[in-house]
Amino acid sequence: MNNQIQQTYARTTSSGSVSASKTLLNVKEMTMANTVQTIATPKPAVVFLRGLDARVARTKAAGMFDEDSRFLELDHAQILAHVQGRQDFTRGRDADDVPPLLADVAELASAWVDGWNEAEESVAMAACSGCNDGSGNPCPHHG
Numbered sequence: 001m002n003n004q005i006q007q008t009y010a011r012t013t014s015s016g017s018v019s020a021s022k023t024l025l026n027v028k029e030m031t032m033a034n035t036v037q038t039i040a041t042p043k044p045a046v047v048f049l050r051g052l053d054a055r056v057a058r059t060k061a062a063g064m065f066d067e068d069s070r071f072l073e074l075d076h077a078q079i080l081a082h083v084q085g086r087q088d089f090t091r092g093r094d095a096d097d098v099p100p101l102l103a104d105v106a107e108l109a110s111a112w113v114d115g116w117n118e119a120e121e122s123v124a125m126a127a128c129s130g131c132n133d134g135s136g137n138p139c140p141h142h143g
């Protein structure tokens with residue numbers, strides 16, 4: 001028995017029903033604490049599913065009969081691939097590390113590359129003295 005359980009056990013056995021309900025509350029609180037801890041330290045993302053949402057959106061679009069809906073969904077797929085590229089840059093992945101789920105679809109692969117490049121440029125511009133000379137304009141290299 002650990003200390004906390006031992007103390008709870010001692011309270012419960014020595015003084016009747018009031019302590020018993022307190023014990024129930026403690027158990028509940030302990031359960032809640034465990035739940036919070038589980039949420040605070042999620043499992044790492046499953047890396048081989050990178051780009052899955054974009055791939056799913058594109059597949060969905062391919063099955064749409066309404067042309068406007070199809071274009072919107074294709075657009076959405078490209079935006080998701082773009083966002084994945086930004087995230088992958090932020091997580092330290094290389095520019096040639098295109099997710100396998102996007103690599104074989106030209107427009108999704110290029111959207112991913114665009115996202116990766118944009119994120120890289122943002123970081124470079126944030127660190128560039130020419131871009132941060134107070135004028136509010138990017139330097140000739142980044143402009």
Ligand SMILES: [Zn+2]
Pocket residue numbers: 124125128129130131138139140141142
């Ligand atoms: Zn610059």
